[in-house]
Amino acid sequence: MEIKSLRYFLAVAREENMTKAADMLHVTQPTLSKTLKSLEDELGKKLFTRHSFSISLTDEGMLLRDRAEDLIAMADRIEQEFITLDDITGGDIYFGLAESFQIRHLAKEIHKLKNRYPGFTYHITSGDTEQVTEKLDKGLLDFAVLCEKPNSAKYDYLKFPEADVWGAVMPADHPLAKKKSVRVKDLIGRPLFCSEQSWNNEIPQWAKDNFDKLHLEGSFRLSYNGSMFAKEGLGILLTFEHLIDCSKESGLVFRPLSPKQTSELYLIWNKYPSFTPIAEKFLTQIKTSFHKHST
Numbered sequence: 001m002e003i004k005s006l007r008y009f010l011a012v013a014r015e016e017n018m019t020k021a022a023d024m025l026h027v028t029q030p031t032l033s034k035t036l037k038s039l040e041d042e043l044g045k046k047l048f049t050r051h052s053f054s055i056s057l058t059d060e061g062m063l064l065r066d067r068a069e070d071l072i073a074m075a076d077r078i079e080q081e082f083i084t085l086d087d088i089t090g091g092d093i094y095f096g097l098a099e100s101f102q103i104r105h106l107a108k109e110i111h112k113l114k115n116r117y118p119g120f121t122y123h124i125t126s127g128d129t130e131q132v133t134e135k136l137d138k139g140l141l142d143f144a145v146l147c148e149k150p151n152s153a154k155y156d157y158l159k160f161p162e163a164d165v166w167g168a169v170m171p172a173d174h175p176l177a178k179k180k181s182v183r184v185k186d187l188i189g190r191p192l193f194c195s196e197q198s199w200n201n202e203i204p205q206w207a208k209d210n211f212d213k214l215h216l217e218g219s220f221r222l223s224y225n226g227s228m229f230a231k232e233g234l235g236i237l238l239t240f241e242h243l244i245d246c247s248k249e250s251g252l253v254f255r256p257l258s259p260k261q262t263s264e265l266y267l268i269w270n271k272y273p274s275f276t277p278i279a280e281k282f283l284t285q286i287k288t289s290f291h292k293h294s295t
Contacts, residue, residue, distance in 0.1 A: 003075050005039045006068040008032055009047065013065050016054045073140050090119020091278030096132030096144040097124060099223060101242035102160045102265045106145065109286045113278075120278055128197045128221055136270060142279045143269050148201060150268045158286065160265035161293035164240040166202065167256040169223075169230050174253075176236070181258035184210045191217035191235035193226040198263075203238060206261040227252060 011021040012032070022029040040047050047061035057065060077094070097103055114120055125135060132144040136155075147164070150157050168182045176186055184207045194203060196219040204211045217235040220226035227244045230237040231252055237244070240263070246254040267286065269275075275283070 001039070001042060003072065005035050006072055008035045009039060010065065010068055010072065012036065012048070012055060013057055013061065016056060018055060070138055070140060074138070077140065090117050090121065091276050092121045092123060093143070093276075093279050093282055094123045094141045095125065096135050096141045097126050098128065098132065098145050098147045098265070099126065099240075099243060100145070100147060100164050100265050101240055102162055102164060103145065105160055105162070105290075106267070106286075109282070109289055112289075113282050113285060117278060117281070128195065130197075133268075136268070139270075139274075142273070142275065143267055143282075146266050146268060147198075147263050148266075149264065150266050154271060155268040156271060157266045157268040158290050160267065161290060163262040163264050165256055166206065166238065166261040166263065167241050167254045169227055169237040169239055169244050169246065169252055169254050171231060171233055172248075172251055172253050174233075174236070176255065177253045179255060182255045183258050184208075184214070187236065188213045189215070191215055192238055193218050193220055193229055193235045194238040195219060195221060195223075198238070202261065202263055206257060206259070 008021070008025060008027075011025050012018060015021040015024065018029055018032060022032045025032065036047070043060070043064070045060040046058050047064060048055045049058055077092070095106070097106070110122055114122075125132065125141065127135075129146050129148060132141065132146070135141045136144045145160075168176065168187070170177055176182055179186065188210065192214060194216060199216055199219060203214070207214055218226075218229065220229075220237075223237065223239040223243045226237040226239065229235060231250075238257075241254055241256065244250075244252060244254065246252045269283070273279075
């Protein structure tokens with residue numbers, strides 16, 4: 001199976017039209033059709049369903065699309081790494097990031113490295129623990145940032161200098177907005193929004209025996225989306241401080257949880273990484289910086 005064939009396949013999957021995909025790839029339509037037919041013959045599966053004016057993926061096609069995206073990303077990364085292998089002024093680093101106010105520490109380190117090596121380029125993917133560790137395990141990322149302690153058998157890691165503080169985001173006119181902090185009993189019987197990961201981990205640690213009395217109205221991977229539902233009065237969002245605009249003009253307020261609940265943030269990488277020179281430089285730099293914060 002050739003990488004070129006997979007690139008052609010992904011182009012057609014995105015465009016859902018053979019003519020548009022051929023134009024985008026700068027190949028003739030017969031060449032594109034022949035390549036896709038050969039790919040279907042090689043796999044022994046039908047990948048597309050042809051309609052009058054469009055093309056859609058079969059179940060097998062959707063499976064190949066998911067796998068092909070990772071394969072193409074890896075091929076592109078390998079090619080770029082070899083191009084920049086001897087480039088002492090730059091290179092590429094790939095990060096997978098959780099949503100956290102503490103990401104500012106990482107951004108500061110990236111800025112410092114960018115000043116030292118102007119040719120350095122960074123690539124950011126956002127997601128929860130499951131999403132970013134999957135890409136890290138596949139070799140699509142150099143580093144990932146998690147809001148939970150990583151598996152030390154699989155990953156090496158650094159703890160960020162500060163922890164995130166948990167709280168409740170709600171409309172400014174909500175009855176609980178009058179309180180300085182929010183306790184578990186205040187949330188019982190109220191619709192709550194939270195990430196699925198945190199609802200299964202951090203919130204039970206905080207709520208303890210009262211966790212079963214709390215009601216998850218809906219889960220969001222991104223706190224911003226959850227805040228829009230909270231703003232409409234559909235529920236209270238449980239999230240980290242500073243992630244949501246709670247200025248006077250926003251119409252929202254943040255109230256910390258009581259007792260105080262915090263989450264540590266971790267920069268992780270594979271136990272036996274194949275780092276490029278620029279990734280090695282970054283790791284050395286951030287280890288030094290984080291060590292200074294902790295002493």
